[in-house]
Amino acid sequence: MTGPSAPIALTAHLALVSSISFGGFPTVLPDVRNFVVGTHGWMTDQDFANIFAMAQSIPGPNMILMMSFVGWKVWGFPGAVASAFATFGPPCTIYFASYRLWERFRDAPWQRIVRLGLVPVIMGLVIASGTVMARAADTSWRAVAVSLAAAVMTLATRLSPMWMLLLGGALGGLGLL
Amino acid sequence: MWARRVAVEKRRWLNDSEFADIVSLCQFMPGPNIVGIAVCVGAKMRGTIGTIAAVSGFLVIPWVIGLSVGLLFLEYAHLAVLRNILGGIAATAAGLLIATGIRLLLPHRRRPAAVLFAVLAFGLITFAKLPLLVVLFGLVPVSIAVARIENARAG
Numbered sequence A: 001m002t003g004p005s006a007p008i009a010l011t012a013h014l015a016l017v018s019s020i021s022f023g024g025f026p027t028v029l030p031d032v033r034n035f036v037v038g039t040h041g042w043m044t045d046q047d048f049a050n051i052f053a054m055a056q057s058i059p060g061p062n063m064i065l066m067m068s069f070v071g072w073k074v075w076g077f078p079g080a081v082a083s084a085f086a087t088f089g090p091p092c093t094i095y096f097a098s099y100r101l102w103e104r105f106r107d108a109p110w111q112r113i114v115r116l117g118l119v120p121v122i123m124g125l126v127i128a129s130g131t132v133m134a135r136a137a138d139t140s141w142r143a144v145a146v147s148l149a150a151a152v153m154t155l156a157t158r159l160s161p162m163w164m165l166l167l168g169g170a171l172g173g174l175g176l177l
Numbered sequence B: 001m002w003a004r005r006v007a008v009e010k011r012r013w014l015n016d017s018e019f020a021d022i023v024s025l026c027q028f029m030p031g032p033n034i035v036g037i038a039v040c041v042g043a044k045m046r047g048t049i050g051t052i053a054a055v056s057g058f059l060v061i062p063w064v065i066g067l068s069v070g071l072l073f074l075e076y077a078h079l080a081v082l083r084n085i086l087g088g089i090a091a092t093a094a095g096l097l098i099a100t101g102i103r104l105l106l107p108h109r110r111r112p113a114a115v116l117f118a119v120l121a122f123g124l125i126t127f128a129k130l131p132l133l134v135v136l137f138g139l140v141p142v143s144i145a146v147a148r149i150e151n152a153r154a155g
Helices: A005-019 A025-039 A045-057 A062-104 A109-137 A141-156 A161-173 B002-010 B016-027 B033-075 B080-108 B112-126 B132-154
Strands: none
Touching (some): A025 A045, A045 B080, A109 A141, A161 B080
């Protein structure tokens, strides 16, 4: 399943999506899932959901970790390193270049307009990402109920996400999902 | 947010408004936010060398630790208990993502154009399964153009 072209294809694809990952890690998840699960079949939906669960519960740079786990699945340790570089290299370069420009145009009115246009699209992408991941992870109606409950509790209460992840993990561990 | 606490409060590398500027830049740039913040703080202080130093400090150690822990878990992912726990976490985390998107969209709910573009982005990814590149470059320019027209009318 992993010819020499697989790691190259994955690295190139990650470099591309990371360059356009406005809003960070969540916006790229559906695209990466389609690429590695759908198009190439390098892993199952279950694998992808497991990796997602891990990246969300380990502290640290979770987008880079998530992509490193994906790279590991395809090509072992070199894959993990290549994926990490592909995930943070291009955005780093873009940041470094745009940082000076941003200073110069700090008070320009177009910045506000760009943000007004960009934010709603990004948030639509984040909600889509949650939905796609729920579809990958939720193998029973009880798991669907857990996703819904987590969403409602986040919107309605101030409970820390960490507690909810613990609770979700505990429910799963007890075999209730 | 601990990045602010270290950069502003403990080390006094930057003041609060400089930090706020950096965060607002990073929020609408591609890539992992924390990397952007590290790059910008490093660049502000020491130029290119600062950037490289900041990125290695922010990334390399957490990455090594995170990857090791994660791979250890993946090693045992065939165990039913662990698989069930990860399943529960994944279901919860998916719900958290949905809620985050909704919450950050709420301030824009009175702008019909904003709601429309959010719904389009959601639908094109979830149901049409289009690549991110296509959705982003199809919607964002139109969305910004509409925001510009709205802005011109209002002001």
